[in-house]
Amino acid sequence: MEASIFHSVTLDQTKCKGCTNCLKRCPTEAIRVHDGKAQIIGAKCIDCGECIRVCAYHAKVAVTDPLSILDKYKYKIALPAPTLYGQFKKLESIDALLNGLLNIGFDDVYEVAKGADIITKNVKEDTTIQKKRGPLISSACPTIIRLIQVRFPELLENIVNYISPMEAAAKISKKEFAEKHNVDIKEIGAFFITPCPSKATAIKSPNGFDKSAVDGAISILDIYGSLSAALNMEIDELPKRASKHGVRWALSGGESDALDNGNAISVDGINNVIEVLEAIEDGKLSNIDFFEGLACVGGCVGGALAFENGFIARERIKKLSENLPDAVPYSKEEMAGFDFKLDYPIKPNEVLQLDKDFSIAIKKLEQIEEITANLPGFDCGSCGAPSCRALAEDIVNKRAGEMDCVFKLREKVRVLAQEMIDFSYEAGLDSEKNDKSNNDEEVDG
Amino acid sequence: MEELRVNEYNLKDIYTIEAGNFVTAGEASSNIKTLLKRLGVNSSKLRNIAIASYEAEINLVIHSKGGQMELLVSPNEVIIKIDDIGPGIENIELAMKEGYSTAPDSIRVMGFGAGMGLSNMRNNADDFKIESKLGEGTHICMKFNI
Numbered sequence A: 001m002e003a004s005i006f007h008s009v010t011l012d013q014t015k016c017k018g019c020t021n022c023l024k025r026c027p028t029e030a031i032r033v034h035d036g037k038a039q040i041i042g043a044k045c046i047d048c049g050e051c052i053r054v055c056a057y058h059a060k061v062a063v064t065d066p067l068s069i070l071d072k073y074k075y076k077i078a079l080p081a082p083t084l085y086g087q088f089k090k091l092e093s094i095d096a097l098l099n100g101l102l103n104i105g106f107d108d109v110y111e112v113a114k115g116a117d118i119i120t121k122n123v124k125e126d127t128t129i130q131k132k133r134g135p136l137i138s139s140a141c142p143t144i145i146r147l148i149q150v151r152f153p154e155l156l157e158n159i160v161n162y163i164s165p166m167e168a169a170a171k172i173s174k175k176e177f178a179e180k181h182n183v184d185i186k187e188i189g190a191f192f193i194t195p196c197p198s199k200a201t202a203i204k205s206p207n208g209f210d211k212s213a214v215d216g217a218i219s220i221l222d223i224y225g226s227l228s229a230a231l232n233m234e235i236d237e238l239p240k241r242a243s244k245h246g247v248r249w250a251l252s253g254g255e256s257d258a259l260d261n262g263n264a265i266s267v268d269g270i271n272n273v274i275e276v277l278e279a280i281e282d283g284k285l286s287n288i289d290f291f292e293g294l295a296c297v298g299g300c301v302g303g304a305l306a307f308e309n310g311f312i313a314r315e316r317i318k319k320l321s322e323n324l325p326d327a328v329p330y331s332k333e334e335m336a337g338f339d340f341k342l343d344y345p346i347k348p349n350e351v352l353q354l355d356k357d358f359s360i361a362i363k364k365l366e367q368i369e370e371i372t373a374n375l376p377g378f379d380c381g382s383c384g385a386p387s388c389r390a391l392a393e394d395i396v397n398k399r400a401g402e403m404d405c406v407f408k409l410r411e412k413v414r415v416l417a418q419e420m421i422d423f424s425y426e427a428g429l430d431s432e433k434n435d436k437s438n439n440d441e442e443v444d445g
Numbered sequence B: 001m002e003e004l005r006v007n008e009y010n011l012k013d014i015y016t017i018e019a020g021n022f023v024t025a026g027e028a029s030s031n032i033k034t035l036l037k038r039l040g041v042n043s044s045k046l047r048n049i050a051i052a053s054y055e056a057e058i059n060l061v062i063h064s065k066g067g068q069m070e071l072l073v074s075p076n077e078v079i080i081k082i083d084d085i086g087p088g089i090e091n092i093e094l095a096m097k098e099g100y101s102t103a104p105d106s107i108r109v110m111g112f113g114a115g116m117g118l119s120n121m122r123n124n125a126d127d128f129k130i131e132s133k134l135g136e137g138t139h140i141c142m143k144f145n146i
């Protein structure tokens, strides 16, 4: 199992107070609190960043690459996520931002939005992509891919088998740069400027292929200060690269608008996505051709590492992209030699399966039901598990005990206390008897 | 009605379905789904079961006076039995026809009543049996090989 998979979302033990706020927000029940500290169960975590958003003590952090990673490469290419465009109040144009990235030391910039244009075009023209049972599912959000691997494995076959715009941008930009400057491609590093912890994970542990073409993920928050200072300086007119549609992939609905084929539905916010995936599973959305699900509210503009409020960023991106062309022409030669398809199908994550052996799984399930029926059903989280049922499962898997339930413990303490009272009462009666007899003696005496 | 097969079932769950209750509609099939996922039932089969059990549950909510769904699981098969307390189906052959529906407009605006439910159940189950008597009730038994 993927026990050792890298995760961007991690816990800072020193800051964790052991409160249970994050427990219930986790869509895959991947968090437990034991001995006063939260723990993330790596095999279940899908890097959605919900716990980062809810933790008041900032104990949940997203690990991205430090800026020093740039020093490892002779040539550095910035791959800005289109979300970056919406982060600055006084940004005059997309060109000003792309120039800003050059100003702070990158040798080249390649818009991920252009990668989005290219993926869109490829998917549109690919006649082998057929609607399966239910709609095609976007492969854009790595959190949603991981969610489907864990909770909806039967929908994996519906996912569009193409790499992400970020990967496409890295592949193309490195090759172009190497050819243009006649340098070894190994000396070039391509860095995604990310609003998203999950993308950082997707670079380290890709899905559907072995090695990412992206060499690092730099958080928008880490680059924000230096980039702000380098904007709107001298602006070289850069060749217009991405289209309006490519840039708007940052917004929920953007990818569907770009694809523009048939009935599409776009859903944002992980819990909304779960609800709609359930509906797809039940066959309720057979009239829909394309499903775009983004884990963050509003789409990637709502990413956990974005600086600006997602709704504000959304409006800015709409404005900045208003006058961009609807489509960017690109030549077949330009794209020759690139394969944008996944190398192999995305595999299910069987972490929710109770046991490999069906009969044992059934036994465990029976035990879980039995134990759950005996727990109070408050789902209060005091035991460190997100629900009574989850505790029951932990008990069956020998990772917790019934006395972890505070109500069970109280019950037990009450019984013990009662026994002690009963015991001392009996003992007391005896001694009282003795006292009495003593007294009697005294009276007598 | 004729049982599909008498067998030892390791797991048995019963869900009560209320007529006309759209708040809880879909909960039973959702529970069944979650449970079978935990057991590691094959993905593609799970999809069949999800679709068929959802259709069955919705039919109970919109067409029947209420009833129950029973889930039986053994290492080789999943059986879902659906029994309601009426009103029964007059002409089963007609009801099974794709596109045939008696759902009123008030139900259709909710997105139900495409007339595909029973045929979807038959197509997704490995074995499908239906019996119904007007004035008594409808009984469906679906078997899925896993």
Ligand SMILES: Nc1ncnc2c1ncn2[C@@H]1O[C@H](COP(=O)(O)OP(=O)(O)O)[C@@H](O)[C@H]1O
Pocket: B055, B059, B060, B063, B064, B084, B086, B087, B088, B089, B095, B096, B100, B101, B102, B103, B112, B113, B114, B115, B116, B117, B118, B119, B138
């Ligand atoms: N449990 C039931 N009780 C009574 N009538 C039913 C029941 N299930 C189905 N029917 C009848 O069979 C018809 C076809 O059912 P179905 O194929 O599920 O289509 P739909 O539910 O969209 O109408 C229904 O319109 C209804 O008249």
Ligand code: SF4
Pocket: A048, A140, A141, A142, A143, A144, A195, A196, A197, A198, A199, A294, A295, A296, A299, A300, A301, A302, A303, A304
């Ligand atoms: S919506 Fe965008 S930012 Fe959020 S997890 Fe998905 S890819 Fe990352």
Ligand SMILES: [Mg+2]
Pocket: B055, B058, B059, B113, B115, B116, B117, B118
């Ligand atoms: Mg129906």
